[in-house]
Amino acid sequence: MLAINAATFPVGTDKKLTISSFHLNAGECCTIIGNNGSGKTIMARILNQELPAESGELIHHLRSEMVSFEKQIKLYDDEWQRTNTDMLGAEEEIATSVENLIQQTHHNTTHCHELAALFGISHLLAQPFTALSSGEGRKVLLAQALMSEPELLILDEPFDGLDVQARAQLMATLEQLLQKGIALALIVNRFDEIPPFAEQLGWILDCQFQHLQPRNTFFADPLTQQLLHCASATELTLPPALHQTEKPTFADPLIELQQIKVSYDERVILHDLNWQLNHGEHWHIAGPNGCGKTTLLHLITGDHPQCYNNNITLFGRRRGSGESIWEIKQHMGIVSPALHMAYRVAGTPLTVMLSGFYDSIGLYQQPGDQEIKLARQWLKLLGMEKQEQASFLQLSYGQQRLLLIARAMVKHPTLLILDEPLQGLDSLNRHLVLQYIDRLVAHSHSQLLYVSHHAEDVPTCMTHRLQFIPAPAGGYRYEVTRL
Structure with a gap:
């Protein structure tokens, strides 16, 4: 079980994230929706036990793994720094392969190959991780997270960077994981990425999370209705170019x-x-x-x-x-x-x-x-x-x-x-x-x-x-x- 009640978490020097109530059990799926800068990624780190509570109650009895853009960027940064130094030998300069990265913390070749097949990346196992596309890298991180067989999987924007087929495959895979008893916490900003099997939904707005609501109650909430329509068209006037002189002309084809x-x-x-x-x-x-x-x-x-x-x-x-x-x-x-x-x-x-x-x-x-x-x-x-x-x-x-x-x-x-x-x-x-x-x-x-x-x-x-x-x-x- 994961339970948070009346808790605050420090976010920088002068800001706090507050969670009034959050409860999730094994085999349950929740989805948290928020705009840019609302505190979604901080929320994900809290659910993954990366940030301690400043006050309130935090009960966490689920082994968790998290996949996020920030983690993916850090892996790229770490790999770049590891292979771009004069202190390495010739063998150490070789970039980490997908197979080795998936098994970085839990070595099990059979399980690694099963997960690679599940996400359609078997053909990439021998490739260097840094050579992958953004979407391929996301699949590798998902496979890596599942190597430890977590009880709770936290996914921060899991569908971004994936094509239509990959998104459908991931949605089906998440439903299978849910049926196996794994708790899922998805953090998204697209309404069409809310899984149909997510029973509980909630908003995070300006570093405040109130509570999860049943699906029907959530979509009937006036706040949800307001935010669904807040992207109405507005007139835009773009700033001009720096120099209003005529642009250079090039012959076809450009x-x-x-x-x-x-x-x-x-x-x-x-x-x-x-x-x-x-x-x-x-x-x-x-x-x-x-x-x-x-x-x-x-x-x-x-x-x-x-x-x-x-x-x-x-x-x-x-x-x-x-x-x-x-x-x-x-x-x-x-x-x-x-x-x-x-x-x-x-x-x-x-x-x-x-x-x-x-x-x-x-x-x-x-x-x-x-x-x-x-x-x-x-x-x-x-x-x-x-x-x-x-x-x-x-x-x-x-x-x-x-x-x-x-x-x-x-x-x-x-x-x-x-x-x-x-x-x-x-x-x-x-x-x-x-x-x-x-x-x-x-x-x-x-x-x-x-x-x-x-x-x-x-x-x-x-x-x-x-x-x-x-x-x-x-x-x-x-x-x-x-x-």
Whole structure:
């Protein structure tokens, strides 16, 4: 049994999270819903016995494991630090394999392979963990958590980063775990990610959790009804570009890829891909986890080592013709899970926004008055003007993502590349960001490359779709659709 009554938990130096009542038994499933910055991740850590109560009652008799974005980021950070030091021998520099990571704390090869099969990652067991996509990494963490056979599984945003099929598989797997007597606590910000088998639901708002309610009572609650409708459309006026001069013009196609092939040893990621982007086009790139969507984007941005081995033309220049990476990226705004993981430098929301003008992670130049004025206009648009001097790294994951999306938009780039940009955002912020994207595209020269597994998360401005489809003989074929 897990019981919390009239308890408070410290959150930073001047804030506390309060829990009036929370009860969960073995074999029960509850779901906690909250907006960005509401305290969801702190709540998850409390349920996992990571934070002591400052006051009140906390009874915890369930062996627990937790899976979260923060844990996934920490694993990437730890692995990067472990393999990027001069103190290691040649063998130690090899990245940890998926199989070894799953068995990091509980060694049982048979159980590891069973869980890998359950989550459809058996083919990845020999791969380095750091080479996986965000969705694949999430499945690995789930398998790792289940290795210890916990009595309580706490999942903080478990469906983000997973494609449609993977989300359905995970939902079915969670129901099986529930039937085996494992207690489940899911923390989400999407109403459509509330499992149909969750008997108890509750809100966490502004670091306050009242109590769990039966499903029917929860949806009939006036507060729930109000929050369900709080994402109504509002008029938006985006801050202007820094320089109102005419944008540089490039001949069609803006991007051209010919006979693209990317492989690692014998594993082929992309094969014979021919694709181009012309003026006025906005592309949705779709496909299952591991099909090569992010690899494609990294070829375009120059962040993939095989980009110079392929026939790629960007803004009228063949890749490898003497251009610098910054000459290419000055025409781009980029948001991705990888960028979010890399943006670990100390700074404030204001400096993060300003860094978008210079395509840097961190701010290393003295910005001008106009840049500062525009950055503050963007913070006001996001409702974060009062937090401009807060610590970026202390913000919630969703607030960080929101800032990075605005950072990519701040210079009205020729090409806006958004890889799973809404990952980690609640329904209100997803709705607002989609409006920002549509408005920017409608009132600027920016063109969009957009990756998302959620059909409802695709902006209305999209004109084309590049779909990765599993081929009968293995690998993927490509299908282009005009929307």
